[in-house]
Amino acid sequence: MNKSELIDAIAADAGISKGAAKKALESFVNNVSGSLAKGGRVSLVGFGSFSVSERAAREGRNPQSGETIKIAAKKVVKFKPGAELDGGVNS
Structure with missing residues (x-):
């Protein structure tokens, strides 16, 4: 949808x-x-919760060249489904 x-x-x-x-x-x-x-944090009972968490800086690899690169720390949005939503999908 x-x-x-x-x-x-x-x-x-x-x-x-x-x-x-x-x-x-x-x-x-x-x-x-x-x-x-x-x-x-936004919490909707039965639907789920949206929250922000911090992702630490880390090292990664450029897939084209294979060279090591530094990936900066950043904030990411997380969603945790509520019981009703999870149950409706898995029933």
Whole structure:
């Protein structure tokens, strides 16, 4: 499912226009992104939790030349599915 298909599904399920569904989805994404950028955590019971963790600097290899390169430390977003989501996929 891509973004436009998700917007169509939200609009159909909620009985709202596609424009309203698009605004709602964009608001959700912006608010989750904003909270994570501030170092927060977003937890949706039954769906899952978004959090930020730090990945340490490390050495890697350039696959074309085989030469060793340094990969900088960075922050990454992690998602842990909730019990209902995990159960729905694995049932």
